[in-house]
Amino acid sequence: MRRFNAIGVGVLAALVFAALTASGASAASLELLLEGTPVAKGDPAAAGVLVEECIQFSTGTVTANGKSKDKASFTASAFDECSGSATLTGNATSVGLSSAGAAAFKSKYTLTVPGPCIYSIGKFSVEFSVPGKVLGAGEAAAKLVKAGSSPSCVKKTTFPIFADVGTGPFESLFEDELV
Secondary structure, X not given: OOOOOHHHHHHHHHHOOOEOEEEOOOOOOEEEEEOOEEOOOXXXXXXXXXXXXXXXXXXXXXXXXXXXXXXXXXXXXXXXEEOOOOEEEOOEEEXXXXXXXXXXXXXXXXXXXXXXXXXXXXXXXXXXXXXXXXXXXEEEEEEEOOOOOOOOOOOEEEEEEEEEEEEOOHHHHHHHHHO
16 A cells, blocks of 8 residues: 655645535534534535546536535636656546545546556545544555556556545635645
8 A cells, every 4th residue: 555645635625725615413414614604505516536646626516505515516626746757637526525424525536646546536435533523544446457558467456546525616715725
């Protein structure tokens, strides 16, 4: 298992400016807040992912809040960058945040690592503290994409993954954090 790039983790945490805060007295529901105010359905949302020294951000909207599972849908990749020999393309498509502190992502990621080995990542989950920021680590199961991959690549593997969810358009998050 590879270690997380400490600089990459710091950059990911810094770029996701408005991390959602989970609170509530009941384990049956989860209230997502931004600066103390509940986030409304339709508000902008962003997700950041770090895998194999690659950072990727997706943008979309909050689709449910104040439920036992709050949700956001993502429609586009806003930013991606890799500092090592891997590449990551695609974006997160949705996330479900449970009151138990699990963020279940669906995605359309393609991760290429030296070999070359090309993997698709369709879903993964990370754990986070309730109450707390939706920020956590987990593992992503990856399936080999045979086209373009070396015959020596393993067919299925896992990669450590670090993810965060925030609100607001990605562009404003990025600009606000750099000012």
